[in-house]
Amino acid sequence: MLAGLAAAGVFIMVSLFFPLRYRAESELFLTYKTDFENQTKIFEQAGKTLAEAVKSDDFYSKVANQPGLDFDKTYFENVSDKIKRERWGDSLSVHLGKTGIIKVRAYSSAKNVRPMLLAINSALMTQGWEYAGADAQIKLLNNPIVSKFPVKPNVFLNAMIGFILGVLIASLALILKRVKISNF
Numbered sequence: 001m002l003a004g005l006a007a008a009g010v011f012i013m014v015s016l017f018f019p020l021r022y023r024a025e026s027e028l029f030l031t032y033k034t035d036f037e038n039q040t041k042i043f044e045q046a047g048k049t050l051a052e053a054v055k056s057d058d059f060y061s062k063v064a065n066q067p068g069l070d071f072d073k074t075y076f077e078n079v080s081d082k083i084k085r086e087r088w089g090d091s092l093s094v095h096l097g098k099t100g101i102i103k104v105r106a107y108s109s110a111k112n113v114r115p116m117l118l119a120i121n122s123a124l125m126t127q128g129w130e131y132a133g134a135d136a137q138i139k140l141l142n143n144p145i146v147s148k149f150p151v152k153p154n155v156f157l158n159a160m161i162g163f164i165l166g167v168l169i170a171s172l173a174l175i176l177k178r179v180k181i182s183n184f
């Protein structure tokens with residue numbers, strides 16, 4: 001048990017070396033000027049396209065340049081294009097269901113996550129048609145809600161994993177020690 005607690009403590013310490021990131025979530029609504037029967041097929045294709053397109057340099061530029069919606073971009077600056085793209089891709093997710101509701105999530109510091117999601121939403125509402133199709137209309141359903149606690153890294157989960165691994169390793173060491181003693 002003591003080994004589990006020690007390992008959990010180590011895992012918590014390691015987790016604290018990573019920046020704490022909060023999550024903001026909002027919902028948008030995607031509609032098309034087509035008949036209702038075809039919308040389900042269109043939503044499937046648009047969902048796949050949007051999920052990939054929002055992680056692009058093009059979409060980042062649209063978000064970064066939203067008038068009146070400024071957020072801290074230093075995490076994405078002064079790094080290679082590859083690292084910038086990876087960081088941007090890890091900072092947001094978009095999921096479009098068959099009903100046309102787009103769930104948008106952003107991950108950043110507590111102070112930055114809401115302004116960042118507002119800029120993402122604005123870019124989707126004003127320029128999302130470039131990815132979803134010319135007759136697409138995207139509207140805000142629910143304003144962003146920010147998590148009260150950091151979601152990345154998941155300190156509680158890391159502590160539990162550390163505890164379980166510590167207990168398993170200590171148990172294995174104890175079993176091996178007893179086997180070794182009984183063989184002599």
